[in-house]
Amino acid sequence: MNFVVDIVVTLKPSVLDPQGTTVKEAFHSMGYSKVDDVRMGKYMEVTISAGSKEEAQGKADEMCRKVLVNPVIETYSFDIKEQEKQEVN
Amino acid sequence: MNFVVDIVVTLKPSVLDPQGTTVKEAFHSMGYSKVDDVRMGKYMEVTISAGSKEEAQGKADEMCRKVLVNPVIETYSFDIKEQEKQEVN
Amino acid sequence: MLRFGVVVFPGSNCDHDCYYAIKHFVSDKVEFIWHKSDKINELDCIVLPGGFSYGDYLRTGAIARFSPVIEQVKRFARQGKLVIGICNGFQILLESGLLPGAMLRNRSLRFVCKYVSLKAVNTSIPFTCEISKNDILKIPVAHGEGNYYIDPQGFEELKKNNQIVFRYCDAQGNIDDASNPNGSVYNIAGICSKEGNVLGMMPHPERCCDARLGSLDGLAVFQSILKSLTLSH
Amino acid sequence: MMEDKKITKELVYEHGITDGEYEKILSILGREPSFTELGVFSVMWSEHCSYKNSKYWLKKFPTTGPSIMVKAGDENAGIIDIGDGLAVSFKIESHNHPSAVEPFQGAATGIGGIIRDIFTMGARPIALMDSLRFGKLSKPNVKRLLDGVVGGISHYGNCIGLPTVGGEIYFDETYEGNPLVNVFCLGILKHEDIALGCARGIGNSVYYVGAATGRDGIHGATFASEELTDEDRRPSVQVGDPFMEKLLLEACLELLQTDAVVGIQDMGAAGLTCSTCETASRGNAGIEIHLDKIPQREKKMSPYEILLSESQERMLVIVKKGREKEVENIFKKWDLHAVNVGKVTDGNMMRVFFHGDMVVEIPAKSLADDAPVYRREYVEPEYFNRLKNMDLSGVKIPADLSDCLKILLSDPTIADKSWVYEQYDYMVRTNTVVLPGKADASVIRLKKTDKLLALKTDCNGRYCYLDPYQGAMAAVAESARNVVCCGAKPLAVTDCLNFGNPMKKEIFWQFKNCVEGIIKACNKFETPVTGGNVSFYNETSNGAIDPTPVIGMVGLIDKEEYVTTSGYKNIGDTIVLLGPLDSSIGGSEYLSLIHNIKGGALPEFDIDLEKRVQDCCLFLIKSGIIQSAHDISEGGLAVSLSESCILGSGEKQFLGASIEISLLDERIDGILFGERQSRIIISIKPQDLESVIAQADTFGIPCTVLGKVVPDLLEIRYDGETIIREPVSGLSSVWNRELASSMA
């Protein structure tokens, strides 16, 4: 079976996010004053094959911990689906 | 009301994604042969205030198009919630 | 003669600079170590040079730490031998756990290449024994992710063990925010392992070993290595 | 043949092919082209690949000389002998339109492309430069473009490990919406290592190496030949992969050290199509390739798409029969896939197959060399005489000239550029002897030799607008002057000709006159043109950009001692002007910035005098007399003096200058801020003044003692009256602050 894993990696809340701050300021300077906060992260869409959803889950978690995420500064979450994700827009 | 907008910006499918490709190859060389594809993108969590969900939606869409995304190479999708997103892990 | 090895990842680009500086100004015996090597020759010091190891698109050094050569480097370090990581080399040392902490993007979000001043705050390790305490060195930085981060606990550990080696300062030696080129915690430019045999630093000492390039301050690091190795031989 | 769209008149026009051109295609083929073949012709005969509108004029450039080893136009880049068995290869290229659409990736892939042009020649790239033009910095969109472009250059150049050692940047309304991003690369090689982009030897294998092919940039070459007006036709822009290119670069250079390679060619504009037909054409051979073997990133690509894709980081390599394994092993070492996709054939045909079907059969030469060449019409634009004859005598001299100086120093075009170059790793490879910002040009050493090279790009678009012929001459002259000020003898140039739509007669007049100006100046300086690039259609709905023929100059420095920088060195040194004092303000930054006038006749420019000034300066440098040298360019004498003070100042002490000028009946603002060519301000030890005066006399140039180096203050007196008196610390902070704070 094929699974699409949508992974979001963000900086831990305790770590300063200069990129988020810059984007927030960009919004403000363009007149979007109602933007209260911006946090930036990485998004990864990984397609894997596995025998079951549980197996895919385990694999994805391992891949995050071993490669995709640096636990000193980052935290992650993911979502697994069996079919392709639908794009808005 | 406060809304949390989770935005994902990815490269259009036809555009080369060197980040994704290198990560995929890294997985393969580490023995994760079942990884079929990796696409990398940006994730942003933007907190905005708006009168209604519809207003927030419209604003978020405009912000994506005007600031966050270059439609020549990128595409985006987002999700709006009224309260804070829960982090897995 | 003391033997140096310079690790070459496909995206290393200061490998030749390190090789050149060592060969001409430090020790004749220097060789390249290919990243796929799972065996290394007898060496006294390994240099992890600057560059973009495997493109570094995920995180700097994130993929390099899985290369065969890094296993060798870890073994080498465990034996108490000297390992110096410069710039990307420092990032790899962090990712592979040989040094504590992590690198974030520069707070300006921009790459920065310029001469900076460094204060040598630990001069009791093999990499700095020829430098006097609180000496100010002018050595260039060139990086996009040199914003060193460590959590408060880890930071206390670093201080307690005297692991902070270089800090960014101004020309007069004042350590302040204005002299911090990337936003690193406590103006940290370089740290060492508890045992003192592994050094990671963002500035590039190999770029100032040659009088023709404007500063000789980088040579002090290599001369320290030479001195300490000679003494221990 | 398969998947054929029916060829209609509309389809032919959509491909930018005229009726006459289509006739020519019919007569070459003796039949109707297939859809794929039509695509092939359209990209090869586009302006970008064929130079059909400019070729006639480009052929007039001086391209020969005693040191030319590979001439302009013959290969991807020219090659120039620098002695001791070494040679250099360098070239400049534009990536204007992609950068306007996607500044970061547009600029990044520009760097990728120019680097491939150089290592294709067998040269190891050792330095980059960037020549940039933007609209006024006060516009948010300009900031976004600048940030993206500099970020993209920084990303690609730094990652691949090449120092970006210098360049230039201008801010002017004319470039708003159509920024110019020209990038330069220089490589070095041994004489015996020259590699050629040719396919010969029947039966030799054709290899495809590097990134897989996707649908990106299809018709990029055609796109570069259109104006940026219609939003919807904006094409997809490629994303660059500098790490891939680093692998390609190292692998190709390693490969070229074997003798297994017959020819090598990068896939730039018009991708696979261009590289196959050009190599075959150069080798007087035929070539056949099989598209189904081409590594593909996307599913279901058609032959048309595969052939026309401009995916980045790809090379074509012609390998000797029987040596394939050796080649594959080298690529494997660098984790690259090399695929055998075809072979060199008898005859002269380029044949392309797809799953066994022949989809293209065209004589290679007809694509590469037989593109139509047009002699476009030109006419002198109405503005030319009007602006030239504009009377400037009524321009008021401002009361506070100190204030004017500070406004000029804070003008982003003049102010410190460290915000830009500090984002580039200009030191990697440990060869950069004169760092950016320290002198009029950048200097790199060549390890294992005594030689050094000085590099600079130059062009003032406003001069070229007001007087294309003289403006282009001035661009060559200034670039030569800048390398001379560093102690180098000008060697050769590359040029990037950025203009509007060549179909407009007034634009073509600018083009023709600029080309003639370059020819005149290159002949004078004995600097042949080794190659370059033409970028037309730099127009927006607001009209064309100022004509901007950027010149990239390379000079050779024989000895380390000759290396000279701009900053003053010692208090008490005498400051001398080589060349004329002058007060004309036509075309100056001062006139534009302070009085908002773009006009007036350019100051008198005598190219013979220019050459003598440069010769004299170089002679004095070689005699060991000169402490510092800095030419006068934008902002005039006062800005040049200020810069030498600022650059000479250290952490402990500011250096200033005490200047005394007497010249009755001349406009003081013109003396201070006028921009006449042919002028270099030097500082010398007082005891050397006599020999400087004697040498100036020998070379037949005017020379004026301006004053001396003093601590802290810049003071300028005119006929005894103090008109400027400023602490250098203040000037320095005005000059340093502007660009960085605008971009913070």
Ligand SMILES: Nc1ncnc2c1ncn2[C@@H]1O[C@H](COP(=O)(O)OP(=O)(O)O)[C@@H](O)[C@H]1O
């Ligand atoms: N875009 C750029 N990239 C890199 N270096 C630059 C750039 N623009 C200017 N510089 C550097 O800044 C210095 C001053 O440049 P410029 O103002 O063009 O000098 P000049 O007016 O003497 O020609 C030079 O060393 C130049 O190489």
Ligand SMILES: [Mg+2]
């Ligand atoms: Mg100059």
